[in-house]
Amino acid sequence: MRQFALSLILLIAVSWFPAGTLAFEAEEEAWFGPEDSAQVLRIISTADIAFIAPMITSFLSAEPDSAIHYTVAGSTEVQRAIVDEGAGFDVVISSAMDLQTKLANDGWASPHLSEVTSTLPPWAVWNDMLFAFTQEPAAIVVSTTGLNGLPLPQTRNDLINLLRQHPEVFRGRTGTYDVRQSGLGYLFATQDARASEVYWRLTEVMGGLDARLYCCSSHMIDAVKSGELLIAYNVLGSYAINRDDRDEFAIILPEDFTTVMLRTALITRNAPSPELSRRFIDHLLAASHGSSAIPLTHPALDLDRVDPSLNRIQVGPGLLVFLDQLKRRSFLSEWASAMFQN
Amino acid sequence: MRTPVAHGSLRRRLLMSLLASAALLAVVVYFVVQSVARQVAQDSQDNVLTASALSILDSARLSNGEISIDLPYSALSMLDSLSDERVFYAIRLERVFLSGYADLPSAAAGRDAPNTPAYLSTPFLGEEVRLATVRRRVSTDQGQRFLEVSVAQTLSGQKQALARISRSAMAIGAGFFLLSVILAGIIARSAIRPLDRLTASVSRRGPKDLRPVAAPVPSEMVPLVSSLNSFMRRLKQSLLRSEDFIAEAAHRVRTPLAVVRTKAEVVERTSTDPETRKAVRDMIRAIDDSSRTAGQLLDHAMVTFRLDQLTGEEINLHRLVADTVERMRPTTELKDITLTATGKTALGKAALDTAFGNATDTDAAFIMGDPILVQNALHNLLDNAVKYAPAGADVDVTLKRMSLDNGQYARVSVSDTGPGFGDADLGLLPKRFARGANTQAIVGSGLGLTIAKEVVEAHGGRLQIANSQGGGACVSLLFPLSC
Numbered sequence: 065m066r067q068f069a070l071s072l073i074l075l076i077a078v079s080w081f082p083a084g085t086l087a088f089e090a091e092e093e094a095w096f097g098p099e100d101s102a103q104v105l106r107i108i109s110t111a112d113i114a115f116i117a118p119m120i121t122s123f124l125s126a127e128p129d130s131a132i133h134y135t136v137a138g139s140t141e142v143q144r145a146i147v148d149e150g151a152g153f154d155v156v157i158s159s160a161m162d163l164q165t166k167l168a169n170d171g172w173a174s175p176h177l178s179e180v181t182s183t184l185p186p187w188a189v190w191n192d193m194l195f196a197f198t199q200e201p202a203a204i205v206v207s208t209t210g211l212n213g214l215p216l217p218q219t220r221n222d223l224i225n226l227l228r229q230h231p232e233v234f235r236g237r238t239g240t241y242d243v244r245q246s247g248l249g250y251l252f253a254t255q256d257a258r259a260s261e262v263y264w265r266l267t268e269v270m271g272g273l274d275a276r277l278y279c280c281s282s283h284m285i286d287a288v289k290s291g292e293l294l295i296a297y298n299v300l301g302s303y304a305i306n307r308d309d310r311d312e313f314a315i316i317l318p319e320d321f322t323t324v325m326l327r328t329a330l331i332t333r334n335a336p337s338p339e340l341s342r343r344f345i346d347h348l349l350a351a352s353h354g355s356s357a358i359p360l361t362h363p364a365l366d367l368d369r370v371d372p373s374l375n376r377i378q379v380g381p382g383l384l385v386f387l388d389q390l391k392r393r394s395f396l397s398e399w400a401s402a403m404f405q406n
Numbered sequence: 407m408r409t410p411v412a413h414g415s416l417r418r419r420l421l422m423s424l425l426a427s428a429a430l431l432a433v434v435v436y437f438v439v440q441s442v443a444r445q446v447a448q449d450s451q452d453n454v455l456t457a458s459a460l461s462i463l464d465s466a467r468l469s470n471g472e473i474s475i476d477l478p479y480s481a482l483s484m485l486d487s488l489s490d491e492r493v494f495y496a497i498r499l500e501r502v503f504l505s506g507y508a509d510l511p512s513a514a515a516g517r518d519a520p521n522t523p524a525y526l527s528t529p530f531l532g533e534e535v536r537l538a539t540v541r542r543r544v545s546t547d548q549g550q551r552f553l554e555v556s557v558a559q560t561l562s563g564q565k566q567a568l569a570r571i572s573r574s575a576m577a578i579g580a581g582f583f584l585l586s587v588i589l590a591g592i593i594a595r596s597a598i599r600p601l602d603r604l605t606a607s608v609s610r611r612g613p614k615d616l617r618p619v620a621a622p623v624p625s626e627m628v629p630l631v632s633s634l635n636s637f638m639r640r641l642k643q644s645l646l647r648s649e650d651f652i653a654e655a656a657h658r659v660r661t662p663l664a665v666v667r668t669k670a671e672v673v674e675r676t677s678t679d680p681e682t683r684k685a686v687r688d689m690i691r692a693i694d695d696s697s698r699t700a701g702q703l704l705d706h707a708m709v710t711f712r713l714d715q716l717t718g719e720e721i722n723l724h725r726l727v728a729d730t731v732e733r734m735r736p737t738t739e740l741k742d743i744t745l746t747a748t749g750k751t752a753l754g755k756a757a758l759d760t761a762f763g764n765a766t767d768t769d770a771a772f773i774m775g776d777p778i779l780v781q782n783a784l785h786n787l788l789d790n791a792v793k794y795a796p797a798g799a800d801v802d803v804t805l806k807r808m809s810l811d812n813g814q815y816a817r818v819s820v821s822d823t824g825p826g827f828g829d830a831d832l833g834l835l836p837k838r839f840a841r842g843a844n845t846q847a848i849v850g851s852g853l854g855l856t857i858a859k860e861v862v863e864a865h866g867g868r869l870q871i872a873n874s875q876g877g878g879a880c881v882s883l884l885f886p887l888s889c
């Protein structure tokens with residue numbers, strides 16, 4: 065396992081890097097592979113290091129001379145790093161599909177065509193620039209113990225009926241994303257609203273029960289676990305299922321429709337190592353699609369089970385609509401009026 | 407005869423011109439189809455862009471004097487529906503940017519026309535885009551203002567469509583050219599056909615046929631054909647004139663020769679000097695020779711004349727042969743030559759009459775033609791045979807039916823037991839004034855076989871010359887049977 069020793073993962077605190085060279089706010093950085101490698105692939109990503117590490121080690125085992133510098137940042141910081149600062153990143157990985165689409169649409173991505181990309185399903189590639197490599201559903205996370213024998217809701221209508229029938233149980237104990245703060249929450253909300261009117265009814269019901277609002281999926285799950293919440297709506301399912309304590313709550317993929325977020329990757333327009341970037345993207349896609357895929361998401365998250373009601377968020381200019389300031393303003397005001405009824 | 411120098415080919419030139427114009431047209435078709443397709447593709451793209459921009463424009467609402475725009479999801483997603491396209495938009499109130507891409511130009515800049523969509527092709531963010539701008543008048547707190555929406559789209563779908571259409575246009579052009587090649591071949595062939603027909607009709611003619619070309623020809627060929635006709639007329643006149651001249655000369659010479667011969671005979675009889683008598687005998691021989699030549703020249707002229715206006719009447723060849731043989735008999739008896747006429751039917755006059763009375767005679771030979779010419783031809787053959795055969799020889803005339811080259815022929819052969827043609831080239835003998843190699847001692851003009859040949863060929867038959875196996879000559883006339 066000398067190879068593994070070489071590609072020793074170096075987790076380094078942000079402060080270790082000379083401050084000031086990067087004005088955007090990086091959360092974490094890591095170096096994979098030999099330290100003195102001539103070929104370095106620079107990735108900026110919203111995904112945690114632990115999430116992506118298996119993919120990177122498998123790539124580096126095929127490319128022993130290369131190294132990967134991995135930077136984790138929030139989705140808007142990723143956007144700033146590329147657009148405002150032109151920081152020298154090769155590959156951008158993000159769960160913010162709308163921002164990724166905007167990057168590609170605005171010409172920050174370079175097209176990539178290969179044998180691997182030509183075999184991708186149509187939904188997984190846009191304009192040969194943006195490639196999806198995970199499918200991560202929005203789930204309803206329910207505290208199994210807290211429900212006290214009430215039936216588990218399988219659809220949004222079930223959920224609405226449950227909430228309406230037992231307002232005293234659920235008052236103040238439902239939660240969802242604060243879509244004003246969370247990009248992913250906004251993405252899920254807009255897609256839900258686009259898919260069905262039931263979203264607005266659910267929001268009104270939750271608003272009437274003084275729903276709590278959260279910034280992230282982890283907080284919602286923690287709240288469910290601690291008993292603070294009974295039900296959390298639109299939790300990132302892939303995150304929930306990857307947790308070690310996932311037996312302590314139920315993860316429900318709504319049967320009426322399940323909104324699926326696609327994590328996407330692109331190669332930047334002026335990538336310093338374009339060839340290495342292409343090889344990495346091909347490796348990433350080959351490992352994520354097809355029959356022999358080893359997806360990064362948990363195998364228990366069986367999307368085949370809900371396939372007919374799968375509502376994959378479509379990569380494309382339609383996503384730009386919800387980035388529009390006027391649109392965003394009107395959507396948020398509508399959301400706020402449904403959520404805050406008093 | 408000198409072969410004409412060929413310079414170029416009408417058919418090839420016609421074909422080349424047709425092919426060149428077809429190729430030119432194919433290229434034109436290709437470009438026209440492509441440019442029309444480009445226009446159509448452009449128009450349809452413009453329509454989609456306009457629809458998208460109008461749907462954005464329609465979503466604008468005025469609330470509390472402020473513009474709010476609820477951008478429809480489909481407004482941008484429709485532009486991406488068929489092919490992945492990068493999409494840009496900008497919403498402006500007059501010059502004030504409201505939302506979208508602030509740098510996106512307006513296609514309606516500097517235009518006043520408020521309601522018609524304007525289009526623009528421009529590079530934007532590193533790629534060529536097509537842009538549509540629509541406007542609407544809205545009332546705001548500051549009064550009437552123009553709300554303007556511009557939507558732009560990259561051209562990858564259009565480029566794909568155009569590449570596809572370009573391939574189709576190429577195929578159409580190629581197909582058009584291929585069809586033209588086939589048609590050009592047919593046209594060139596049919597355009598040249600009258601010329602081929604004229605060539606065939608002129609070269610099919612016999613050597614003596616100098617009639618003008620009467621068959622209708624295309625107007626372009628009329629000058630050529632009329633020059634040809636006039637040339638042939640002049641040639642014919644000149645031929646006739648020389649024949650006339652020869653006949654006239656022969657006629658003029660023959661009468662004085664007869665007088666000179668008579669005088670010479672008198673001198674021969676009255677002279678006692680053997681030297682003088684021998685000289686006069688030689689003279690008489692020379693005179694005979696000349697007079698005979700003159701006679702044959704006259705015959706020849708007559709034959710030529712009659713051949714020009716060949717009449718076609720039915721000739722009973724048996725009767726004709728029998729008559730000619732009988733007419734020749736006094737001469738043969740003088741020279742002590744046995745003249746026999748044989749055939750399946752005996753050719754004796756009486757026998758013939760009997761045979762002729764019998765309608766069932768299967769050997770009756772009828773041909774179409776001029777009896778005087780046929781008789782003259784046969785007479786010349788008999789004359790030659792009697793003349794060249796020594797005294798006491800046999801001359802035999804036979805008439806037979808025979809088939810040759812899928813045709814039924816009557817064959818009249820004259821064979822003798824004379825010296826034959828010797829080693830002379832048999833093909834050259836029927837030429838005018840050509841004589842065999844062993845004939846110096848005998849008076850002759852060399853026209854007899856010529857006349858026979860011309861006559862038999864004018865009747866569609868042929869002349870055969872051969873040496874008989876037991877010595878002696880055999881000349882045959884083959885006439886095609888009329889029935």
